Amino acid sequence: MEKLQKKILIVDDSKDILDAIGFMLSKAGYDVIKASNGKEAIALADKERPDLILLDIKMPEMDGVQTTDILRSCQTTGKIPIAYLSSLVSEKQVQGGHVLGSKIGNLFFIPKTSSPEKIIELIEKSLEKA
Numbered sequence: 001m002e003k004l005q006k007k008i009l010i011v012d013d014s015k016d017i018l019d020a021i022g023f024m025l026s027k028a029g030y031d032v033i034k035a036s037n038g039k040e041a042i043a044l045a046d047k048e049r050p051d052l053i054l055l056d057i058k059m060p061e062m063d064g065v066q067t068t069d070i071l072r073s074c075q076t077t078g079k080i081p082i083a084y085l086s087s088l089v090s091e092k093q094v095q096g097g098h099v100l101g102s103k104i105g106n107l108f109f110i111p112k113t114s115s116p117e118k119i120i121e122l123i124e125k126s127l128e129k130a
Contacts, residue, residue, distance in 0.1 A: 006127060007031040009050040011041040012085065013059045017112065021054065024116050038062030042070055045077045052127055054110065057086040083108035083126040
């Protein structure tokens with residue numbers, strides 16, 4: 001199924017994760033932008049206005065939750081949907097895209113340990129609900 005070139009910003013402090021997820025999403029027809037930290041993500045989100053931000057939770061200096069707070073508080077980035085891409089959650093903990101018992105709010109969670117097909121499926125659900 002062909003995508004209408006949806007733009008996705010991937011944010012992770014691991015170059016290997018950025019490259020792997022970036023390759024997978026590019027192959028699936030998405031326009032991919034990469035950031036290696038929260039500060040870079042905020043600047044790129046403001047400039048590029050992606051359709052979705054895939055955001056790692058655990059990063060040095062500014063974690064995913066702090067980055068989300070700043071993105072949400074800006075007029076230009078406040079409405080961009082965010083999905084957490086994390087190794088802190090497993091597929092067993094996620095129900096309908098949300099972590100059971102989560103207090104972080106109405107954001108999607110995509111376990112890094114998911115299969116490529118499952119990651120694409122969860123990204124498509126995140127985009128649909130945006």
